[in-house]
Amino acid sequence: MTEAISDVSIVALDARGDGVTAMGEAVAGALPGERVRIRDGGERTELVEVLAASSERATPFCPWYGRCGGCATQHMSEALYRDWKRGLVVDALARARVDAEVGPLIDAHGAGRRRATFHARFPHGEPDEVGFMRARSHAIVAIDGCPLFAPALVGALAAARALAGDLRGLAKPLDIGVTATLDGLDVDLRGSGPLGLAEQRKLARTAEALDLARVSNHGAVVIERRQPRVQFGDTLAALPPGGFLQATEAGEAQLAAIAAGALDGARAAADLFCGAGAFALRLARKCEVLAVDSDAASIAALARAASGGRALKPIAAETRDLFRRPLRADELAAFDGALFDPPRAGAEAQAREFAASGLPLVVAVSCNAATFARDARILIDGGFRIGTVAPVDQFRFSPHIEIAAVFTRKRQRKPRGVLR
């Protein structure tokens, strides 16, 4: 394929933060209003030079920006970034024909990211590659640090490098998930398959040397030197190996405040897709909670935290696959309100049960604007009114956005039967 060089004008930004030409060609690193020189190599269009820069162009602060795939927008001014990011939610709602007000972008970066997933590869006869993925590629960018990390995550890269070194020679790439907890770094390895005794010993020695709280492999503990705990409101919970945690503490607190505000006055609430209890353990200060998640280890952690928590109302915790067995409309009759925070796929089946139930209040939390909008449409078709949608920015400089919204209606006396 021959490469063509051309000069083009950029007219918009797409959902990844790339500039877009009038012909719909995406150019990473270009901004609306700019004239840029591009190289078109068939599969990918590359920015060669900015010929006339936008006044919204900013200088990236990270030395790996442009190579590392973690950030996509450090070249945007704060104003352009905020507008674009809020716009991701506006556009997704418009596509699903959901008429809702979208509030201003809420900055929830706080002290920074408290978890990260590094990747490691072991090219034959060459040094290990440990870092983040390059944008739109499987190549690894070997970084020395990330300016977005919370102070507690600063040792994570050194830990990832050392643990990857222990498994040098693996044919497959390794994913190294590191979470900063109150008791130190909690590391979960993925991709290696089962480990032999010798490899486990090496990992355990590294955990000792770097004072890591725990190392697990695919959720199975290799060494636990201290139980990694996190604080959900006033309650301490021990995270299960590889368990979910919101990306920033500030993001979690913001989402929890929206949920608690909406559910204030409820006597009983359901927290669906509850993880280890980030919201359930806070809500239980004021109301009884049924907490449901498909991950048995998260449910066990939540139940332990609930039994040790002080001044909490009763929490019932249930392991259940809510995609296959959503909480039914008749089961929802026991609650004054429900909260759901599903993975990126959303919770279509559960949204249909909400719509069919008599429930007067649902709080939706989501990390995917498209599935959020789809599920919002189902709730609205079921008679709910959507409140102001809050875009919560805990993934600063990336195209990811967290969303929260409150849906209300009069309590329905008779469940309506689920529309499928």
Ligand SMILES: C[S@@+](CC[C@H](N)C(=O)[O-])C[C@H]1O[C@@H](n2cnc3c(N)ncnc32)[C@H](O)[C@@H]1O
């Ligand atoms: C975005 S996390 C939210 C966790 C929790 N609300 C929090 O903020 O920490 C999504 C949760 O959905 C759970 N999950 C994924 N698929 C599920 C399913 N089919 N049924 C029930 N829970 C599921 C995961 O285990 C995870 O805990």
